[in-house]
Amino acid sequence: MLKKVNYLRSLSCFLAIILWSSPLGINSSLAVNDNCQLSESEIKQQENLRQTSPQEYNILLQKYAEQLRFCRSRHWLQEQAIWLRLYSCDTRPGSIESILDRIVAKGYNIVYLEVFADGQVLLPPNNNPTVWDSVIKNPGAGNVDLLAQAIEQGHKRGLKVYAWLFSLNFGYAYSLKPERQEVLARNGKGQDSTSFVDDRSQTFVDPYSNQARQDYLILLEAILQRRPDGVLFDYIRYPRGTGVDSVADNVQDLWIFSPASRQALINRGLNNKGKFLIERYLTRGQISPDDIVEADRLYPQETAPLWQGRIPLEEEMKQSVKTRFDRLKLELWFLTVAHAAQGVIDYISYFSALVERQGIPAGAVFFPDGNRLVGNQGFDSRLQAWDSFPASLEWHPMSYANCNDTTCVVNQIKRVVASRGNQTPVIPALAGLWGQPYNNRPSLEVQMAAIRLAFPSIDSISHFAFSWQEPQFDRARRFCQM
Structure with a gap:
């Protein structure tokens, strides 16, 4: 027995030596801190080799990729992701490589790459089947595929690369298309989101619109052809206003007055009385006792008004009109x-299923308070019912609360964790910087330590955003001279 123990110890030591000294293993000269980050000297050495010695650079890439994998496999945080936006300037030779090297050096092993936002897509201008313009503007780069390049170069460095897409926010340029006006989400005041949201640049569409779904399907299929490691759906909600407009407490506050959504709602009526009252409610923004009397007069052969989910009282038709009115107006709301x-739930369910059928993970990005009840009958105007999103999705709550300590961030995550199913991964997205507070938020290290203490089962976190961590580098890439 003693010989067996000694043999196992010797084997263990031998394997450790091999791992430590292997060209693809963890070399003692490669210094990694507690967050799996490289030292400044290693970062400079790598950048220098990238420009001067491609062969040595590629060897170092493999070393760092294995080092990152090794470090993360032994870290409480198995996956650490960063949100990244690319620009037209990143078509320059070496730009993608330099960005991803910096990301690996910071200890990240996943990139959430923005591929559709603000009405632009990360597709080659000469191979863009969508209704949106490409991010790439420089004339000589019509065939450059930044998404495919980022995935390929990311994999070389041991990175997973997710595609991150806006979902119901199609961008301002979409709102200018004359043939898409009926696609835009509208409230009962006739507004679309460009005249409702502060920055006037967000164009939310009707999730019930077949045209919106067709446009988005073409986009998603083009992205899936590049085989990202995952797909994250963002802006799966309605717009949020400010002040009193941040709460929906009247039917006219809801974004259901576009033709497709309006008709789908009327179709939820299960008899003529039900459809009549739904249509009257939408047209006038309310119903009156006279409307109930009129419905009874028009359809005397029917009993109580019916619509999906409504269970009338047994003696309802014997009650007074006033009593019936009080109940029906609340039920209509x-x-x-x-x-x-x-509409939002069906939209994300449909498109996430398309992704998952290809064996690619899908995730939902949402605000933890986007589904909150306000008062007795009001709701957050975003109506982001994330707790009813498909259980197969990764949940990515944007835990951006700022209260000078970690309490509010932990509370946001706690609300999500309490709502999840056993099979639903919760991957909080944090805002902040390494080593210093930012906008009334503690450093990323402090936030992550609080999450580890409060939620021992969470082993994956993301940080928003690369541009915050590298503002000068980001600015140089955004406004370069081609």
Whole structure:
């Protein structure tokens, strides 16, 4: 028995030596801190080799990739992701490589790469089947595929590369298309989101619109052809206003007045009385006791008004008109809210299923307070019912609360963790910087330590954003001279 123990110890030591000294293993000269980050000297050496010695650079790439894998496999945080935006200037030779090297040096092993945002797509101008313009503007780069390059170069460095897409926010340019006006989400005041949101640049579409779905399907299929390691759906919600407009407490506050959504809601009526009252509620923004009397007169052969989910009382038709009115007006309000929320749920369910059928993970990015009840009958205007999103999705709560300590961030995550199913991964997105507070938020290290203490089962976190951590580098890439 003693010989067996000694043999196992010797084998263990031998394997450790091999791992430590292997060209693809963890070399003692490669200094990694507690967050799997490289030292400044190693970062400079790598950048120098990238420009002067491609062969040595490629060897170092493999070493760092294995080192990152080794470090993360033994770290409480198995996956650490960063949110990244690319620019037209990144078509320059070596730009993608330099960006991803910096990301690896910071200890990240996943990149959430923005591929559709602000009405632009990360597709080659000469191979862009979508209705949106390409991010790439320089004339000589019509065939450059930044998404494919980022995935390829990311894999060389041991990085997973997820595609990160806006979902119901199609960008301002989309709102200018005359043939897409009926696609835009509208509230009961006739507004679309460009006249509602502060920055006037967000164009939310009707999730019930077949045209919106077709446009988005073409985009998603083009992205999936590049085989990202995952797909994250962002802006899966309605717009949020400010002040009183941040709360929906009246049917006219809801974004359900576009033709497709309006008709889908009326179709939820299960008899003529139900459809009549739904349509009257949408047209006038309310119903009156006279509307109930009129419905009874028009359809005397029917009993109580019916719509999906409604269970009338047994003696309802024997009650006074006033009593019936009080009940029906409240039920209509909750019907319209549920209809609005269901549109978002159906939208994310449809597109995430397309992704998952290809064996690619899908995730939902959301605000933890986007589904909150306000008062007795009001709702957050975003109506982001993330707790009803498909259980197969990764949940990425944007835990951006700022209260000078970690309490509010932990509370946001706690709300999400309490709602999840056992099979739903929760991957909090944090805002901040390494080693210093930022906008009333503690450093990333402090935030992560608090999450580790409060939620021992969480082993994956993301940081927003690369541009915050590298502002000068980001600015130089955004405004370069081609």
